[in-house]
Amino acid sequence: MSQLLTLHHLEYSQSFRVLWMLEELGTPYELIVYERDAKTRAAPDEYKAISPLGTAPVLTEGEMALAESSAIMEHILDITPNHTLRPEPGAPDRIRYLFWWHAAQGSMMPLQLMITVLNLSQKQLPFFMKPFIKLYVAGLTRLFMEPRLNRLMEQAEVDLETAPWFGGERLSVADFLIAYNMIVGAERGMINERQHPNCMKWIARMKALPSFARATEKDGRASMALNY
Amino acid sequence: MSQLLTLHHLEYSQSFRVLWMLEELGTPYELIVYERDAKTRAAPDEYKAISPLGTAPVLTEGEMALAESSAIMEHILDITPNHTLRPEPGAPDRIRYLFWWHAAQGSMMPLQLMITVLNLSQKQLPFFMKPFIKLYVAGLTRLFMEPRLNRLMEQAEVDLETAPWFGGERLSVADFLIAYNMIVGAERGMINERQHPNCMKWIARMKALPSFARATEKDGRASMALNY
Numbered sequence: 001m002s003q004l005l006t007l008h009h010l011e012y013s014q015s016f017r018v019l020w021m022l023e024e025l026g027t028p029y030e031l032i033v034y035e036r037d038a039k040t041r042a043a044p045d046e047y048k049a050i051s052p053l054g055t056a057p058v059l060t061e062g063e064m065a066l067a068e069s070s071a072i073m074e075h076i077l078d079i080t081p082n083h084t085l086r087p088e089p090g091a092p093d094r095i096r097y098l099f100w101w102h103a104a105q106g107s108m109m110p111l112q113l114m115i116t117v118l119n120l121s122q123k124q125l126p127f128f129m130k131p132f133i134k135l136y137v138a139g140l141t142r143l144f145m146e147p148r149l150n151r152l153m154e155q156a157e158v159d160l161e162t163a164p165w166f167g168g169e170r171l172s173v174a175d176f177l178i179a180y181n182m183i184v185g186a187e188r189g190m191i192n193e194r195q196h197p198n199c200m201k202w203i204a205r206m207k208a209l210p211s212f213a214r215a216t217e218k219d220g221r222a223s224m225a226l227n228y
Numbered sequence: 229m230s231q232l233l234t235l236h237h238l239e240y241s242q243s244f245r246v247l248w249m250l251e252e253l254g255t256p257y258e259l260i261v262y263e264r265d266a267k268t269r270a271a272p273d274e275y276k277a278i279s280p281l282g283t284a285p286v287l288t289e290g291e292m293a294l295a296e297s298s299a300i301m302e303h304i305l306d307i308t309p310n311h312t313l314r315p316e317p318g319a320p321d322r323i324r325y326l327f328w329w330h331a332a333q334g335s336m337m338p339l340q341l342m343i344t345v346l347n348l349s350q351k352q353l354p355f356f357m358k359p360f361i362k363l364y365v366a367g368l369t370r371l372f373m374e375p376r377l378n379r380l381m382e383q384a385e386v387d388l389e390t391a392p393w394f395g396g397e398r399l400s401v402a403d404f405l406i407a408y409n410m411i412v413g414a415e416r417g418m419i420n421e422r423q424h425p426n427c428m429k430w431i432a433r434m435k436a437l438p439s440f441a442r443a444t445e446k447d448g449r450a451s452m453a454l455n456y
Contacts, residue, residue, distance in 0.1 A: 052383055054379055066326075068326075069330075071323075071327045095299075098298075099296055103299065106296050106299075118368075144345055147282075155280055
């Protein structure tokens with residue numbers, strides 16, 4: 001485990017959260033930033049070539065290339081001594097931590113991904129199809145994605161009322177993972193001051209961490225996600 | 229932690245994998261099986277009432293109700309002594325285990341969910357919309373979901389060539405989590421003998437575990453997922 005970590009960071013992507021957590025931990029790493037294709041907004045071929053799944057983020061360590069945000073973040077925690085970002089089995093906040101750590105990728109991200117993909121894909125359609133697809137996507141969003149996202153957000157409001165972080169009393173890796181979902185959700189109006197005051201306060205707490213300023217400077221972009 | 233675990237198992241749902249893992253571990257638990265609505269196929273209201281997100285699975289332990297497959301499975305491992313289902317930090321297979329443990333829910337499930345939801349939703353459409361939506365869903369599946377699922381499956385084929393389980397040399401919780409994705413994928417033709425011989429052999433190994441027969445008997449259904 002003595003090899004240097006290299007984070008391959010694709011601009012406007014989920015790899016921002018890994019960058020941010022690395023800055024919080026102070027774990028030594030090398031950063032390479034990749035730009036998206038100016039026209040298609042896809043990752044460049046050199047990025048797809050190093051990524052086992054063709055997706056961001058990717059972490060390399062010598063010959064090893066690891067994809068999947070949560071796996072990368074757990075591996076970084078495994079090799080970083082003396083951190084407090086992962087409540088251990090038996091810790092008082094362990095169950096709450098486990099729920100949000102897994103719900104971020106297992107429940108919230110799939111619903112947000114569906115909304116993003118269904119909206120972006122409409123731009124490529126022939127004109128005669130557009131009105132039908134728009135109607136279909138709106139109906140699906142209202143009947144499937146929104147009710148499920150709403151229940152998640154209601155649970156987040158309840159939990160953030162009783163303790164300041166998603167993992168409970170202490171900042172944890174769950175906060176860095178879900179930060180992407182929440183901040184992008186707020187930028188797109190899914191999360192707002194009126195319905196989600198506790199989530200908005202949590203976003204403000206997260207953005208006040210010195211690690212956010214450092215990560216933002218290294219990222220060099222005004223936002224962590226593509227806007228559409 | 230001395231309270232009895234209760235698994236609230238919804239028929240034809242992701243809770244099958246929790247049931248299966250509990251049978252493998254031999255952890256004491258109580259099982260309650262819920263039937264879906266005969267017409268809508270939705271979970272019954274009594275199930276939605278106990279589930280924090282309205283989704284399956286749910287595990288209760290005294291006053292505590294926990295949702296999200298991965299969180300439930302980690303909690304069960306936390307309180308079960310002397311198991312070998314979760315490679316510890318530093319173990320030789322730890323990184324491979326982390327990748328598949330997280331990729332199952334973080335990458336594979338969202339793509340499979342999109343395919344399922346986009347296909348099921350077409351049944352409810354007015355007749356004049358159906359041809360357009362069918363064309364749109366087919367295009368999106370071909371351009372977005374299939375290439376990403378193919379890369380995952382290619383990686384699975386490579387990894388299962390070098391070691392028998394998703395987490396490497398030993399059976400792990402990653403196998404029980406991804407079993408739902410893989411077995412349902414095989415039932416729907418996404419995974420097949422010609423393109424995915426190693427995955428099909430892995431499915432056979434999983435189904436040969438005595439815990440599979442016990443879980444199937446308690447479940448009482450011919451399949452773990454709804455067919456459409």
